[in-house]
Amino acid sequence: MTPKIRSYLSHWTVYLPVLAVATLVLTWGRDLPPPVVGLLAVLLAGAVLAAVHHAEVVAHRVGEPFGSLVLAVAVTIIEVALIVTLMISGGEKSQSLARDTVFAAVMITCNGILGLSLLVGALRRRIAVFNPEGTGAAFATVAMIATLSLVLPSFTTSRPGPQFSPAQLGFAAIASLGLYLLFVTVQTRRHRDYFLPITTEGRVVDEEEHLDPPTNRDTLISLGLLLLALVGVVGLAKGVSPAVESGVVDAGLPQSVVGVVIALLVLLPETIAAVRAASRDRMQTSLNLALGSAMASIGLTIPAIAVAMIWLDGPLLLGLGGTQMVLLALTVVVGTLTVVPGRANVLQGGVHLSLLAAFLFLAASP
DSSP states (O other): OOHHHHGGGGSHHHHHHHHHHHHHHHHTTSOOOHHHHHHHHHHHHHHHHHHHHHHHHHHHHHOTTHHHHHHHHHHHHHHHHHHHHHHHHHGGGGTTHHHHHHHHHHHIIIIIIHHHHHHHHHHHHSSEEOOHHHHHHHHHHHHHHHIIIIIGGGTOOSSSSSOOOHHHHHHHHHHHHHHHHHHHHIIIIITGGGGSOBOTTOOBOOSOSSSOOOOHHHHHHHHHHHHHHHHHHHHHHHHHHHHHHHHHHHTTOOTHHHHHHHHHHHTHHHHHHHHHHHHTTOHHHHHHHHHHHHHHHHHTHHHHHHHHTTTOOSOOOOOOOHHHHHHHHHHHHHHHHHHSSSEEOHHHHHHHHHHHHHHHHHHHOO
16 A cells, blocks of 8 residues: 555544534534534535545545445435435425435536536546446436436326325335446446446556555545545535525525535535546546436435335425426436547536536526
């Protein structure tokens, strides 16, 4: 192991996750003054950077595509816990929180993380190269689950409004979870080579070529600190969310903006990790993170919310509005044209980032 990896135990990335969780315990459920909220925001940013560091250590040890799954699944599981917690305490205004957060996560991952990764990779190598078989399969699964869970509720007639009946919600949950598990099986076992990084010349890179992997002990420590940092990220995001909600109300913005802000905060670790992978000419790793996060956000969130609705009161609004459907359809079309060739330049990255900008603008000004 190189001295750089060995020195991480004495680095700030060890202490900051512990500090973030300790602060979370001390401030949980309390009304916080603005200075404390500012401190939580600083700790939140530090916990994000620590999570990225430890995710990269774990990913280096287990290799791709397993490394990409570690961060995506860990973040999504805790994101689900955050959504359920806010739905329990949010009353009527939280009936569409799951939809707003999941849709924001899809748009951020499929346009923001993907577009930024393509832009960084293309600026580095002129052409960003990735495996179209694996990336296309991942994007198709995301499109399928998103349409099933977020579009169809606006057209079903069993219940008034954009919501599923209990049977329909159960079917959507089982189908989403089944597709996600099937994809993970394909990604990690049957067609693992489709999701490995490739060079500009198309050569598969099955392992890091210049760095020795960390030991099992160091990897387990990093895994524990990663989970601790992610708990801190999501918990501190919840602590900051009342200030965000009041700021949204004071600014006269739609309530859906709260879901967008939550998704932006929670997806920061994956965004940074994906961009850093792209800067090291690991485009496939970046796209695995982007699309894997989108798939996990839906494939795990919808089943968890379906189970939670057994105890939660009130309707669950999942169906998208007309503007959101247009943006999702445009994302699917543009994303398909991007991934099919297996090569992209700065233009494709710019197109996806423009789509993200349109989503953010229309979320604030519908």
